[in-house]
Amino acid sequence: MTAQILAIATAHPTHQADLAFSTHCAQSMSCEDETQANKLAKLYRRTGVDTRGSVLVEKGDAGELTQSFYPPLVDGDDRGPTMETRNDRFAAEAPALATQAGQRAIDASGVKPSEITHVVTVTCTGFNAPGIDVQLIERLNLPVTTQRVQVGFMGCHGLINAMRTARGLVAVEPEAVVLIVCIELCSLHYQYGYDAQRIVSGSLFADGSAGLIVAGAESSNRDGHSDPIGEILTVGSCLIPDSQDAMTWRIGDNGFIMTLEASVPGFIEANLRGFMEPWLAKAGLTLDQIGGWAVHPGGVRILQSVEVALGLEPDALDISREVLREHGNMSSATLGFVLQKFTQRRVPGPWLMLGFGPGLEIEVAVVR
Numbered sequence: 169m170t171a172q173i174l175a176i177a178t179a180h181p182t183h184q185a186d187l188a189f190s191t192h193c194a195q196s197m198s199c200e201d202e203t204q205a206n207k208l209a210k211l212y213r214r215t216g217v218d219t220r221g222s223v224l225v226e227k228g229d230a231g232e233l234t235q236s237f238y239p240p241l242v243d244g245d246d247r248g249p250t251m252e253t254r255n256d257r258f259a260a261e262a263p264a265l266a267t268q269a270g271q272r273a274i275d276a277s278g279v280k281p282s283e284i285t286h287v288v289t290v291t292c293t294g295f296n297a298p299g300i301d302v303q304l305i306e307r308l309n310l311p312v313t314t315q316r317v318q319v320g321f322m323g324c325h326g327l328i329n330a331m332r333t334a335r336g337l338v339a340v341e342p343e344a345v346v347l348i349v350c351i352e353l354c355s356l357h358y359q360y361g362y363d364a365q366r367i368v369s370g371s372l373f374a375d376g377s378a379g380l381i382v383a384g385a386e387s388s389n390r391d392g393h394s395d396p397i398g399e400i401l402t403v404g405s406c407l408i409p410d411s412q413d414a415m416t417w418r419i420g421d422n423g424f425i426m427t428l429e430a431s432v433p434g435f436i437e438a439n440l441r442g443f444m445e446p447w448l449a450k451a452g453l454t455l456d457q458i459g460g461w462a463v464h465p466g467g468v469r470i471l472q473s474v475e476v477a478l479g480l481e482p483d484a485l486d487i488s489r490e491v492l493r494e495h496g497n498m499s500s501a502t503l504g505f506v507l508q509k510f511t512q513r514r515v516p517g518p519w520l521m522l523g524f525g526p527g528l529e530i531e532v533a534v535v536r
Contacts, residue, residue: 171335172396173535174279174381176508177272179265180495181221181375187212189233190220194370196240197248197360204362212371216468216489220374220496222355223261241360247422248360254423258294258353263303265377266351269504270304273347273379278393281309283345288333290319290326290350290500292417293357293424300351310347319500323417324464325523325531326350326500327378332403332533338384345387348380352499357423369426372467374496378504397511398519398535402451406443411435411528428466433473435528440477443530451534459516461485462506462535464523465492474522487515507535 185193191212199205224237237257238248266289274281287310289301301316317337322329327350334346354373359366382400383393408414414435416427448454455478463474465488475485491505498505503521510519518536525531 170385171338171400172383172385173398173400174383174394174396175273175277175379176397176504176511177269177276177379178501178505178508179268179272179377179379181223181225181265183225183227183233184219184221185225185233186219187217189225190217193235193238194358194367197238197358198241198362198367198370200241200244200362208367211367214468215371216492217372217374217496218493222375223257223265223353224355238358244361246360248358249422251419251421251423254356255294255296257356259296262291262294262300262351262353263307265375266300266304266349267307269351269377269379270308270347270349273349273381274308276394277381279345279381279383280392282311283387284308284310284314284347285341285344286315286317286334286337286346288317288319288330288346288348290322290330290348291352292321292323292326292499293352293354295320300349304347304349321417322500323525324466324497324499324502325525325529327503328403328521328523328531328533330500331380331382331400334382335400335403338382342384342386344384346382348382349377350501350504351377352501354497354499357426359423359425365427366425368428372497373426374498376495376498376501376505378501378508380504398517401518401534401536403531403533404447405532406439406447406530408435408439408528408530414528415524415526417526432524432528433469436470436473436524437477440474440530444478444532447532448534453518453534455479458518458520460510460519461488462503462510462519462521463488464503464506465489466497466524468492470524487513
């Protein structure tokens with residue numbers, strides 16, 4: 169009983185912020201003097217992110233980029249909009265972007281909306297009920313009997329968790345057709361003040377959405393459905409010991425607070441290969457047999473640590489770096505952007521998906 173991916177689609181906000189605008193916004197919210205502003209600008213230039221989407225970015229009368237959600241820093245105690253204000257903005261903005269990605273996935277798959285049996289939504293940047301799942305059912309004209317699963321607060325590897333869920337659903341119900349939608353509005357959680365952890369997180373994150381259609385064996389070959397992109401062959405997890413403080417994601421009074429310790433790359437380099445080799449062996453695979461490495465671009469150092477740990481070729485993660493450069497880190501949606509480029513460029517399989525999240529947790533999947 170196989171889980172076939174019929175389509176992968178993405179959506180990003182209308183306006184993209186370039187490096188200069190992103191830097192300027194960060195300086196206005198984090199820096200109290202020119203020395204701090206110069207240091208922040210140097211950090212932003214090293215992130216590997218040239219452009220990023222945000223639902224908060226607008227175009228002025230002269231075509232210039234602007235935003236009004238975050239007022240400039242008043243003093244060192246300023247923390248910006250409240251959690252309620254940020255979450256309300258998520259509720260207002262997220263449904264449209266999620267619907268766009270979901271509709272594109274349905275269109276590309278050849279699946280009729282009436283054929284969708286389950287919807288799995290993924291987010292760690294906003295919550296309300298009734299939420300995105302109900303909005304998708306209504307906006308995409310899905311059956312009112314569509315069953316719902318919410319993957320919440322899983323972070324950057326959330327798409328892999330959703331694929332695990334879809335794989336389980338179609339194993340039990342081979343006629344099932346599952347719509348997965350990741351929707352992340354990370355720009356709603358920029359943290360004020362000149363704090364290294366806050367600035368590093370803010371320098372990477374962005375907004376985006378990704379949609380996938382996963383079908384069971386009895387539905388993937390129906391007339392009108394697209395040829396499968398690949399099968400979700402296997403999925404796995406590994407919790408790295410003694411690493412709980414290395415990456416955290418918690419709810420604050422003024423948004424969600426992300427921390428990334430400098431120890432994260434070291435944990436990856438020390439633990440990844442030891443987990444990956446025996447895990448792949450259970451699927452009858454070796455590292456050398458992987459055709460495409462779909463690694464979540466959590467940052468330049470994260471990608472470098474994966475290359476070192478697994479001894480990858482210098483160009484193995486070029487697509488991950490390209491997504492980071494063009495879109496930034498969109499948390500769970502980012503791997504959808506990587507997979508979409510894999511399909512467009514006909515990257516040979518099997519593909520290995522890899523992401524890291526609070527725990528420190530390694531999540532992995534093979535698509536063949």
